[in-house]
Amino acid sequence: MEAIANAGHPGAETHAGKRSWLFTRPTAKTGIVSWLTTVDHKRIGMLYGISALFFFLVGGFEALLIRIQLAVPNNTFISHQTYNEMFTMHATTMVFLAVMPLSAAFFNYIMPLQIGARDVAFPRLNGFAFWVFIVGAIVINIGWFVKSGSPDAGWFGYAPLTSKAYSDQFAGDMSTDLWVMGLQILGVSSVVGSLNFIVTIINLRAPGMTMMRLPVFTWMTLITAFLIILSFPAITIALVELMMDRSFNTNFFEAANGGLPILWSHLFWIFGHPEVYILILPAMGIISEILPTFSRKPLFGYPIIVFSGACIGFLGFGVWSHHMFTTGMGSVATAAFSLMTMAIAVPTGVKIFNWIGTLWGGQLRMSTPMMFALGFVWMFMFGGFSGIMHAAAPADSQQHNSYFVVAHFHYVLIGGSVFALLAGIHYWFPLIFGRKVSEFWGKLSFWLIFVGFNVTFFPMHFLGLNGMPRRTAVYDGNMGWSDANLVSTVGAFILGVGIAVYFTVMIRTYFKGEKVGRDPWDARTLEWSLPTPPPEHNYDVIPTIHARDAFWYEKTHKDEIAKETAEHAKSETAHGGIHMPSQSWFPLLAASGLLIGAILFVNHLFLWAIIGGGIMVLGIYFWASEGPGGYHVHLEKHDDHGDGRH
Amino acid sequence: MPLFFGGWLNWLTGPQSTIDVAGPVAESQRHVFYVTVWVTGIIFVLVASVLTYATLKYKARNDSDEQTPTPPQGHGNPFIELGLIAASVLALVFIAIPTLRAIWYAYDVPAAEKTNALEVNATGYQWWFKFEYPSEQIDGVGPLTTANELVIPVGRAIRINLRANDVMHSFWVPKLAGKVDMIPNRGNHLWLKADAPGYFWGQCAEYCGESHAVMRFRLIALAQKDYAEWIIAQKAPARALTPPSDGALAKTQPAGxxxxxxxxxxxxxxxxxxxxxLAAWLKQQKPAANENPVLIAQGHDLFTAKSCVTCHVVRGNNMGGAPFAPDLTHIGSRTTIAAGLLENNSVNLHRWITRPNEVKPGNKMYLGINGMPGYMMMQDDKLVPHIVVSDEEAPAIVAYLQSLK
Known part of the structure; x- marks a missing residue:
């Protein structure tokens, strides 16, 4: 790595001449500075992944506290207030700090590799998106360490419970302000990151990588990114209005002054339902990569899978009020949203049919990623069926806000999203770290997670049908809910053990796992053509794409590809060699301004908060002033290092 | 094993079951649910069989299997795809038709039953329910008002107007009808009908703050005659016992x-x-046999002295009250207290009025409301005690409240 780094960096080959110290680009390739200033999409992907997994464990811990409290009726393990903070933070953490960033980790690491690019379109912006995500995560979690406590108004924050009149009766409560501010900041991160992914996918595809040859995971990245930039404005509007209500006494949602709480519900769910697809589409993308690889045949009906993904994205904006069937919208509106919601089941079902079609006639290797992927198909199917039950508005009027809904969305979000993400970690682990997880321990963790998950959430269908509302800290023993709750808590601990085994095995594998070379799964997409782990510049020569499963084609047309690569290598050298982006401090500086500003703002020090804004503007100004930077890597000169990279 | 087979059926027959229903609205909703269960169940059996078959048939048995030449690299079949899409749409039509019918049916009282329908207003507060009967006006007072126990006649359509003044709540009696939300600055309604007399459990189904979990209520459906009697009793002012002589009042009384x-x-x-x-509810309507008039009279005075009267209406007995607190005129006739949380008996009442914050954390009687102090008040940015009901004083207030049949 050193060898390559020194090849063109810093001095001679940077684009600009001598710069002042302020604009001298950092060049560290190891150590803390290299991570703080990184613009490498693979490193940013790893940072996302590690942060997301940390918050995944935090959210899981919160879930276990919830399950302990509900294990027996009339329990006093935690107070009502603490319970309310737990379910608010569990959901907020899992949605915004665990599943979304874990998807972002894969977008960052895998997507540029799949399209044959050397980085994303805006490498510094990518770093900025990550640091802003960390800022948002910190702001949301400050509540655990301050007197006013953590946010407690639910992850959906229905007005007017979030207004000062109900969350701030006596003391300077800032938990809701933290939630409002944290979500806005996370929104910035998501939108910035998504724009970057869209530009990357549209502009940085390798020659021959037409849209209909994109790997499905990259397609789902693209669709998810569009969903994010189109849906986050809705919640941003709602959050800004709420912030104005709380800080400057406006009346958007203040019921006592004529504000309209129902307006919040609509704005929230116009964001909130596409958000559901933001969580599940990347998962569907991962599954659509794993099933063909381990069935050793192409994805069945690629165009229909892609089209149905896009179709889900479009329809996803027209079904938000199915979260509001009980708000008295009137018969026509209820009927319209009911039918739209049923319609969205069709493209979703189509995907399941196509995944089964992919297995059909294949040669299935039951490795751990495949186990998680098949687990996904089964569990997602269950979640889909209970989803159809909710789509029928009259049935939903009984199930809404009951444990039936809790069961449904955990089948979709754990059985769906999380299973797929865990599958993805297993699948791409050898590529990222050059080591492979042991099949025995991998499968053991799969079965613990699978069994624990079902024991936890299947009984919740019965709890919901038996009338147990969600978000309730206690229940009476005479309601017929005691048995199912106890079973569910036992399941939660099995699930917890499964997750613990999963991560212990991952950490052990990172240090001591079996080393593997290139393409250990006999895979089909381009990222597997790289050495494990991939070098910083990804591709020695930008590949040319001839077919949908690009790497599978390469493997079956070796001579042709070798000849073509040699020619392209020559022409790339003629153009100056491999061009890489320079590192920068300023994304981090700009994000830190956001953190300072946010903390001052939630303490209602509005004028001081401008300082934070100033730091952010300064960071962005320096970022613009330091210029694009960049340097070239020349591989030929260093072949004698014999590090096996090329 | 019984836990996993017979057990699951028992898991569906609780007091708030949406399956074991008792009225036509909940029945129509259950019907739609059953349709979805059947349709998705059939699809599940088909898809799961194919998935299981494919997994088992095409599974590589051993390592050498994995090394054999690759299987045919087919990309799919458009006719199979289109066929499956058509089949899915058809399956959804089976669900859509009963869904649409039930949406219109559950939305409002059917035209044929409108003239005979009874209209009731329900308002959600943090954390209790107020019920008003606009058709039962009391001279000089307004509509008959009660709290946390809604009494209705059987066989009549009940249209319930749903309101909220603080935050969102939701009105849900699972055995009679699906929930509809109570939203500030928005008028909602639902309708329901009970087939037979019964005692039903209900609960707030929209997260509404700290004590959401303990915001519950009851719905009692009575035969027409019992209902008429109840209305007459409720419209009467609070029950007043003959006051004892001043001498007797000074003596300490046993709590009982x-x-x-x-x-x-x-x-x-x-x-x-x-x-x-239901029998317990009927029994609760009649005064207890062992009433202690002296204790009750002491309680009546304490109710004013402790300023309970500032918020709570006891029509006829204590002057005062505010619209944002439960009307206690006939609290002795209710089977529950603290919004359906505790059975209405001496020990529970004692617990509630001496330690309200333990029973229902954050409640407004304890913390105060609309700038008025409750058991606690704000002083120099600190909460300090304002009203204290001691264990010695409580029995008198308990006796008084229980006498209010």
Whole structure:
């Protein structure tokens, strides 16, 4: 790595001449500075992944506290207030700090590799998106360490419970302000990151990588990114209005002054339902990569899978009020949203049919990623069926806000999203770290997670049908809910053990796992053509794409590809060699301004908060002033290092 | 094993079951649910069989299997795809038709039943329910008002207007109808009908703050005659016993029960009550046999002295009250207190009025409301006690409240 780094960096080959110290680009390739200033999409992907997994464990811990409290009726393990903070933070953490960033980790690491690019379109912006995500995560979690406590108004924050009149009766409560501010900041991160992914996918595809040859995971990245930039404005509007209500006494949602709480519900769910697809589409993308690889045949009906993904994205904006069937919208509106919601089941079902079609006639290797992927198909199917039950508005009027809904969305979000993400970690682990997880321990963790998950959430269908509302800290023993709750808590601990085994095995594998070379799964997409782990510049020569499963084609047309690569290598050298982006401090500086500003703002020090804004503007100004930077890597000169990279 | 087979059926027959229903609205909703279960069940059996078959048939048996030449690299079949899409749409039509019918049916009272329907207003507060009967006006007072126990006649359509003044709540009696939300600055409604007399459990189904979990209520459906009697009794002012002589009032009276604090979240229900709740409710309408008039009179005075009267209406007995607190005129006739949380008996009442924050954390009687102090008040940015009901004083207030039949 050193060898390559020194090849063109810093001095001679940077684009600009001598710069002042302020604009001298950092060049560290190891150590803390290299991570703080990184613009490498693979490193940013790893940072996302590690942060997301940390918050995944935090959210899981919160879930276990919830399950302990509900294990027996009339329990006093935690107070009502603490319970309310737990379910608010569990959901907020899992949605915004665990599943979304874990998807972002894969977008960052895998997507540029799949399209044959050397980085994303805006490498510094990518770093900025990550640091802003960390800022948002910190702001949301400050509540655990301050007197006013953590946010407690639910992850959906229905007005007017979030207004000062109900969350701030006596003391300077800032938990809701933290939630409002944290979500806005996370929104910035998501939108910035998504724009970057869209530009990357549209502009940085390798020659021959037409849209209909994109790997499905990259397609789902693209669709998810569009969903994010189109849906986050809705919640941003709602959050800004709420912030104005709380800080400057406006009346958007203040019921006592004529504000309209129902307006919040609509704005929230116009964001909130596409958000559901933001969580599940990347998962569907991962599954659509794993099933063909381990069935050793192409994805069945690629165009229909892609089209149905896009179709889900479009329809996803027209079904938000199915979260509001009980708000008295009137018969026509209820009927319209009911039918739209049923319609969205069709493209979703189509995907399941196509995944089964992919297995059909294949040669299935039951490795751990495949186990998680098949687990996904089964569990997602269950979640889909209970989803159809909710789509029928009259049935939903009984199930809404009951444990039936809790069961449904955990089948979709754990059985769906999380299973797929865990599958993805297993699948791409050898590529990222050059080591492979042991099949025995991998499968053991799969079965613990699978069994624990079902024991936890299947009984919740019965709890919901038996009338147990969600978000309730206690229940009476005479309601017929005691048995199912106890079973569910036992399941939660099995699930917890499964997750613990999963991560212990991952950490052990990172240090001591079996080393593997290139393409250990006999895979089909381009990222597997790289050495494990991939070098910083990804591709020695930008590949040319001839077919949908690009790497599978390469493997079956070796001579042709070798000849073509040699020619392209020559022409790339003629153009100056491999061009890489320079590192920068300023994304981090700009994000830190956001953190300072946010903390001052939630303490209602509005004028001081401008300082934070100033730091952010300064960071962005320096970022613009330091210029694009960049340097070239020349591989030929260093072949004698014999590090096996090329 | 019984837990996993027979057990699951028992898991669906609780007091808030949406399956074991007792009225036409809940029945129509259950019907739609059953349709979805059947349709998705059939699809599940088909898809799961194919998935299982494919997994088992095409599974590589051993390592050498994995090395054999690759299988045919087929990309799919458009006719299979289109066929499956058409089949899915058809399956959804089976669900859509009953869905649309039930949406219109459940939305409002059917035209044929409108003239005979009874209109009731329900308002959600943090954390209790107020019920008003606009058709039962009391001279000089307004509509008959009660709290946390809604009494209705059987066989009549009940249209319930749903309102909220603070935050969102939701009105849900699972055995009679699906929930509809109570939203500030928005008028909602639902309708329901009980087929037979019964005692039903309900609960707030929209997260509404700290004590959301303990915001519950009851719905009692009575035969026409019982209902008419109840209305007459409720419209009457609070029951007043002959006041004893001043001499007797000074004497300490036995409480008639022993109180031991069971701690927070302790159960407030009993199997004795649950075996026949409707009978228990009917019994609750009549004064207890062992009433102590002296204790009750002391309680009446304490109710004013402790300024309970500032918020709570006891029509005829204590002057005062505010619209944002439960009307206690006939609290003795209700089977529950603290918004359906505790059975209405001496020990539970004692617990509630001496330790309200343990029973229902954050409640407005304890913390105060609309700038008025409750048991606590704000002083120099600190909460300090304002009203204290001691264990010695409580029995008199308990006796008084229980006498209010």
């Amino acid at each position: 029960y022993a109180f031991k604090n069971p701690g927070r979240n302790a159960p407030g229900y009993s199997s004795a009550f649950d075996t026949d709740p």
